[in-house]
Amino acid sequence: MVHIRAIHFDLYQIANSGQCFRMEEISRGKFRVFNYRNDVVIQQDGQDFFFMCSDEDFETIWRKYFDLDTDYIEFDSLIPESDLLLQKGKEFGSGIRILRQDFWETCVSFIISQNNNIPRIKKCIQALCDRNGGLFPSPLNLQIMRLDDLGLGYRDEYLYDLADKVVFERISERELQSISYIEAMNKLKEIKGVGDKVANCICLFGLHKMEACPIDVWMKRVIAEDYHVVAPNWIQSPIAGYYQQLAFYYKRGCEG
DNA sequence: GCCCAGGCGTCCC
DNA sequence: GGGACGCATGGG
Numbered sequence A: 001m002v003h004i005r006a007i008h009f010d011l012y013q014i015a016n017s018g019q020c021f022r023m024e025e026i027s028r029g030k031f032r033v034f035n036y037r038n039d040v041v042i043q044q045d046g047q048d049f050f051f052m053c054s055d056e057d058f059e060t061i062w063r064k065y066f067d068l069d070t071d072y073i074e075f076d077s078l079i080p081e082s083d084l085l086l087q088k089g090k091e092f093g094s095g096i097r098i099l100r101q102d103f104w105e106t107c108v109s110f111i112i113s114q115n116n117n118i119p120r121i122k123k124c125i126q127a128l129c130d131r132n133g134g135l136f137p138s139p140l141n142l143q144i145m146r147l148d149d150l151g152l153g154y155r156d157e158y159l160y161d162l163a164d165k166v167v168f169e170r171i172s173e174r175e176l177q178s179i180s181y182i183e184a185m186n187k188l189k190e191i192k193g194v195g196d197k198v199a200n201c202i203c204l205f206g207l208h209k210m211e212a213c214p215i216d217v218w219m220k221r222v223i224a225e226d227y228h229v230v231a232p233n234w235i236q237s238p239i240a241g242y243y244q245q246l247a248f249y250y251k252r253g254c255e256g
Numbered sequence B: 001g002c003c004c005a006g007g008c009g010t011c012c013c
Numbered sequence C: 001g002g003g004a005c006g007c008a009t010g011g012g
Helices: A011-017 A055-065 A072-077 A083-093 A103-110 A118-131 A137-143 A154-166 A173-178 A181-188 A197-207 A217-224 A240-255
Strands: A001-006 A022-025 A031-036 A038-045 A048-051
Touching: A001 A055, A011 A022, A011 A031, A011 A038, A011 A048, A011 A173, A022 A038, A031 A048, A038 A055, A048 A055, A072 A137, A072 A240, A083 A217, A083 A240, A103 A197, A137 A154, A173 A181, A181 A197, A217 A240
Parallel strands: none
Antiparallel strands: A001 A048, A022 A031, A031 A038, A038 A048
16 A cells, blocks of 8 residues: 555546546545556545555556646646636636546547547446456457447447557557647547547547647537637647646536 | 437538 | 538436
């Protein structure tokens, strides 16, 4: 077991922030988190965290996953006083971090997410894992799996196209990390079923390109209702993705 | 039965 | 280049 203290870190908020789909509260303050083939149980008590894993796993896997070396208080301090939506968002989401999730899992998850709701996205991903003997399928696994009876709707062919492109290295995490956000977006949109929104989610949650700013129905609602239909300047910020996540979590928490 | 969901591909203009 | 439309599925 590993004990740490951390601020701007709340497992409940992160689990319900819509950026990950395999993080569940198993008892009060106690969460099980999966990231591709790794998993851990964490107990949170305020600013105290108990990771049920070795020191080595914490240092090599989970410290990075939870982005614990990034100062989110600093990000919050850059929000203008005049931006009432983000001011409320940073209070409501005071424990939000942008996870550094597995690239492959993020691609699969957000292709499934299109025109779908979060509870059902979770069910679809769980069904994929169940079908693969409890493990999240690798690209090679996915290529040969039967998908048409997992409740994915019309998204089966999108996942097969993704798996092919990854297996044949038409899409590679290494390359996407080495190129710019704009170039990565264009590359990702070559995958069937990946448009602007999903590509932004992959850039933000799977590649940690923090300028990526996914615009979904909730963000459109934010722009329409909280910014008088004019998109705020911060969507061009180098950390637009974090601000977008505060806006999403706040808006969805209030109305969803 | 409706409407909606962290949208996108395809048509059509 | 942009705007309608259909798309599978299940929750509310």
